[in-house]
Amino acid sequence: xxxxxxxxxxxxxxxxxxxxxxxxxxxxxxxxxxxxxxxxxxxxxxxxxxxxxxxxxxxxxxxxxxxxxxxxxxxxxxxxxxxxxxxxxxxxxxxxxxxxxxxxxxxxxxxxxxxxxxxxxxxxxxxxxxxxxxxxxxxxxxxxxxxxxxxxxxxxxxxxxxxxxxxxxxxxxxxxxxxxxxxxxxxxxxxxxxxxxxxxxxxxxxxxxxxxxxxxxxxxxxxxxxxxxxxxxxxxxxxxxxxxxxxxxxxxxxxxxxxxxxxxxxxxxxxxxxxxxxxxxxxxxxxxxxxxxxxxxxxxxxxxxxxxxxxxxxxxxxxxxxxxxxxxxxxxxxxxxxxxxxxxxxxxxxxxxxxxxxxxxxxxxxxxxxxxxxxxxxxxxxxxxxxxxxxxxxxxxxxxxxxxxxxxxxxxxxxxxxxxxxxxxxxxxxxxxxxxxxxxxxxxxxxxxxxxxx
Numbered sequence: 001x002x003x004x005x006x007x008x009x010x011x012x013x014x015x016x017x018x019x020x021x022x023x024x025x026x027x028x029x030x031x032x033x034x035x036x037x038x039x040x041x042x043x044x045x046x047x048x049x050x051x052x053x054x055x056x057x058x059x060x061x062x063x064x065x066x067x068x069x070x071x072x073x074x075x076x077x078x079x080x081x082x083x084x085x086x087x088x089x090x091x092x093x094x095x096x097x098x099x100x101x102x103x104x105x106x107x108x109x110x111x112x113x114x115x116x117x118x119x120x121x122x123x124x125x126x127x128x129x130x131x132x133x134x135x136x137x138x139x140x141x142x143x144x145x146x147x148x149x150x151x152x153x154x155x156x157x158x159x160x161x162x163x164x165x166x167x168x169x170x171x172x173x174x175x176x177x178x179x180x181x182x183x184x185x186x187x188x189x190x191x192x193x194x195x196x197x198x199x200x201x202x203x204x205x206x207x208x209x210x211x212x213x214x215x216x217x218x219x220x221x222x223x224x225x226x227x228x229x230x231x232x233x234x235x236x237x238x239x240x241x242x243x244x245x246x247x248x249x250x251x252x253x254x255x256x257x258x259x260x261x262x263x264x265x266x267x268x269x270x271x272x273x274x275x276x277x278x279x280x281x282x283x284x285x286x287x288x289x290x291x292x293x294x295x296x297x298x299x300x301x302x303x304x305x306x307x308x309x310x311x312x313x314x315x316x317x318x319x320x321x322x323x324x325x326x327x328x329x330x331x332x333x334x335x336x337x338x339x340x341x342x343x344x345x346x347x348x349x350x351x352x353x354x355x356x357x358x359x360x361x362x363x364x365x366x367x368x369x370x371x372x373x374x375x376x377x378x379x380x381x382x383x384x385x386x387x388x389x390x391x392x393x394x395x396x397x398x399x400x401x402x403x404x405x406x407x408x409x410x411x412x413x414x415x416x417x418x419x420x421x422x423x424x425x426x427x428x429x430x431x432x433x434x435x436x437x438x439x440x441x442x443x444x445x446x447x448x449x450x451x452x453x454x
Contacts, residue, residue, distance in 0.1 A: 279297065
């Protein structure tokens with residue numbers, strides 16, 4: 001396909017902020033999707049999926065501007081960007097999560113490539129595991145699921161981005177300089193808005209500020225890279241829905257309740273007894289939306305005490321927070337046009353926000369709802385288990401502990417189960433997958449639910 005000359009291939013400001021933050025901190029945020037079969041996977045089907053996946057939103061990479069303050073742009077990177085990796089030696093099912101961690105540690109680079117890769121692992125019990133790992137800078141959870149469905153049905157969509165290095169350095173610099181000059185009035189308005197917002201935040205009464213969490217534990221000495229534990233729970237959908245209904249809730253408020261109880265178990269309760277939730281909401285409505293991060297965020301506090309018996313308050317709080325997020329966009333988002341002018345050392349200081357951490361220590365929670373069944377068919381047939389994981393590369397111990405730890409809950413309903421991934425690190429605790437499994441199991445059992453935990 002010929003590149004579309006009318007296509008604006010500059011990154012949206014939210015996408016540029018995420019890419020700049022990755023480069024400033026060295027932390028690479030990834031999405032990982034996993035399919036587990038209780039039988040040998042159809043390798044021909046996986047190969048077809050692999051050939052089809054590098055189109056649409058995954059069929060691109062980022063090319064930086066020759067100017068330090070210029071906007072980076074999307075360029076085409078169609079088709080497979082890394083070979084399909086089929087492990088030669090089977091491993092026991094008990095080692096699947098270790099293999100997933102190993103796959104998530106392989107290099108992923110949205111600028112230089114590869115931006116994604118796929119691996120297959122045969123299991124000693126006759127089953128198989130398949131995993132797709134991709135840069136979060138390429139797309140959010142909804143974008144990833146959309147791309148998986150497109151690859152499953154062989155819908156090879158070409159957005160029309162230009163090829164890499166199609167702009168000479170001089171022409172690119174001249175174009176980006178003109179763009180910068182043209183947007184100076186917007187930049188001036190943004191600076192004024194930032195000043196007004198900062199002044200108003202200083203003048204607001206302390207009582208209106210978010211409820212602070214308990215003091216963070218002292219940072220442990222050492223700056224080694226750490227792997228944040230990630231585990232997955234599977235609960236029968238009929239059992240899950242019955243538990244929600246019997247507590248005057250629904251699937252969304254039940255997940256919020258489980259996340260709140262996990263927050264208590266992992267020391268993320270605030271001084272007033274509530275647990276703060278940061279809810280990612282889809283803002284993508286059409287295939288023409290090429291933003292990588294098409295999301296808005298709802299914030300709320302939940303009292304974790306009553307949720308195991310009654311979800312009424314949690315359901316109301318969640319509904320109100322979502323309504324507010326949809327109708328009253330976060331004022332700080334209007335400051336995103338300043339990202340090109342923010343020095344890297346300053347960007348690195350906002351890593352806590354992207355960790356879902358900071359003084360408020362919220363639990364990041366993403367409920368993707370009912371997934372399209374095609375998303376569970378990486379070889380063309382239904383997988384027995386489907387997992388959605390959000391993982392990070394390059395996290396240093398000093399950074400994660402300075403941020404107060406991390407707790408992320410991601411869920412989706414597919415193939416008769418709700419799949420819940422929990423990624424968590426608690427300062428001053430034993431941060432192992434076994435401990436996180438027990439805490440996650442305890443959280444769902446408090447709602448009378450039984451879960452298979454991987």
